[in-house]
Amino acid sequence: MTEHAEPADWTGRRFEVTAGPVAHGGHCVARVSGRVVFVRHALPSERVLAEVTEDHGGSYCRADAVRVLAAAPDRVDPPCPVARPGGCGGCDWQHASAAAQRELKAVVVAEQLRRLAGLEWPVRVEPLPGGVLGWRTRVRLVVDGHGRPGFRAHRSHRVVPVPGGCPITVPGALDGVLAGTWRPGAELEVVRDAAGEVHVTELPPARDRRARPRRVAGSDVVTERAAGREWRLATHGFWQVHPAAADTLAAVVGEWAAAPGGGVAWDLYGGVGLFAAVLADQVGADGSVLVVEASRRAVADGAANLADLPQVRFATGPVDRVLARPDLAGERPDVVVLDPPRKGAGRAVVGAIAGRAPARVVYVACDPAALARDVALFAGHGYALTAVRAFDAFPMTHHVESVALLAPSPDVN
Template identity: 45%
Template sequence: MTPRSRRPVRQRKPRGRSLVGQRYDVVVGAVAHGGHCVARVPVDPSLVEEAGHGRHETRVVFVRHALPGERVTVEITEGTEGDRFWRGDAVAVLEPSPDRVTAPCPFAGPGLCGGCDFQHVALPAQRRLKADVVREQLRRLAGLDVDVEVEAVPGDDEGLRWRTRQRYVSLPGGARGMRKHHSHEVIEVDECLLEAPTGPVTAVHDVQFDVADGGFWQVHPGAATALVDAVLEALAPQPGESALDLYAGVGLFSRFLRDAVGPDARVVAVEGHAGAVRLARRNVPGVVTSAGDVGDVLRTQYDEPFDLVVLDPPRAGAKRAVVEQVVDRRPRAVAYVACDPAALARDVAIFAEHGYRLTGLRAFDLFPMTHHVECVARLEPGHA
């Protein structure tokens, strides 16, 4: 489990007059990757022509705090006349969805804390929305039509109290705050309802893992166990098989692969963070560990065949160079742990170029109330 990096706030160059604050009544379309839904608003054709984009009568708006099928008033929060798309918040709900609920947190909503995307959505519907996103990314980027069900994971309280590591912004006078969506602006909060009453759960199936303070470990209490079980189910490791654990973190998957294939089998763990590698050597004695960029390591080391591979890359995905190094080892099965469905779909498409097909997929709701979803995909060679 390699450390996940936070995406920086992107600033787009203004292209014409700002439309921030403009309001439109719209019917909301499908959910999109990123915690928003898609809507279209009418645009003055003369303004579009002046901006150099030709005549288009509508413009796409990515709307937060809405649900598919709702009629809402959207207020533009990012966008100028010349942009290809705008962003906005649903500031009034004119015709609500049956899946809409009152957000449990008073700091969730337009113009408030940006940490939660779906507090206004009933929990079962949140999971359906996430499944729709995974399905759409695989269809659009990998050309696959896949049934997806997002599974609940034990350890939260109806979608709340699961974040075992929480960060606040310190404010003057001892107060604390959270940042707004796509902004460095901070609003003061009493508490975050996602924050768990205890710290990280670093034991999995009665095995305790050493994790550095501030080092990466899944924040949902049930996440690590759910992912280990899904990876072992996907790979079905047999005694004597060799295994390669890439982006291995502190050795979570390596530990259980070693137990499954036996002490005499070869298990290799590769991780880019030197501190995590030191902990992996402590957590999984007997496993061969290597510190360095995964792509660089695979270009020069461990070039023998491996029966099994675990891929648990950061949000950007494994990408072509690593995928091609993996298929060069000719594994009989690959378990790909993905925190971003778009990156997963792009890498699945690269695997397909080399004869590896998606033969299984499980998705887990490890981040309730947000748009994030974790997937475990199985890839095998020679399947049509």
């Protein structure tokens, strides 16, 4: 009987490889001696020298392209000096042109739909206004042992200082932060809101459980604008980080939801009610919009912001538990909008939505794998994907925002 030895730990080894197709997560796939190597800082078809950075055994390991031997036509010089192997882990595609970044993301979304949902679907990732730099309005930094703020390296706790700033962050947001010296181990949350005010909070090191967050600049309430409204919400509550994303997504949701006048709409994982505001305008005073959100602070902010819309009501709690409440058993929404966290909605929530038989489901997704898994779950309940739009709401990174429209399949009686 022949025993198969586990592969040796390749960490630190270098190989010349040809980078294959892009994979979800900001890397390309290569193969060495029968193993998959996920290579960051490469582009498809490039010949690179790859150094293994992480190997836990099994069928794959991770590597960085430490030298480019034959560059792809879409390769560019990264605008940030720490966007390199061993540097900041925040950006994945600074070495690719803007058009190439969007194409890579489109390939990933289409591949996830094909692999996880069994669908061949053409995808185009649309740019948002403003270009690929200077867009990020919400940033979290970490402080190293010398009191210098920076960002973590890829899949590491190591802090990479950024004394020259962060080119994807909105101009001016980090000026005062990077000039200061901070408590080692602390984290810094920085927000520049739509009014141009910068809000900075110092979060204590995890080891210091008795310390409280310290407000350094600004206040605990920010001002944002979207969907024709001004929003006041908790400084570090959820809001889209790209200044054009909230308006863009609200417009697509409104177009595809098309809630009828006097109808019923649900906004699940609704946050402060951005999409609920759009749905409320559609159903009118005689209609009803239910927002379900787990964060109590978000619900309080949403209720205050939408106090002029009595047709909107909020329910606090996990979506699966709220939808199982007896008082909602008889409610039949005409349309459901959901914007779940990165892990997706999952079997229970998809089943609860499909069981109410809405005419349309509008799904907003920040993770293409989760979207594809949930699309497959909806298909099991007789709902078919009818449209997809994707947006480059996180330029220079592998992240992409998608919106999908589902409706009962005509093949289902």
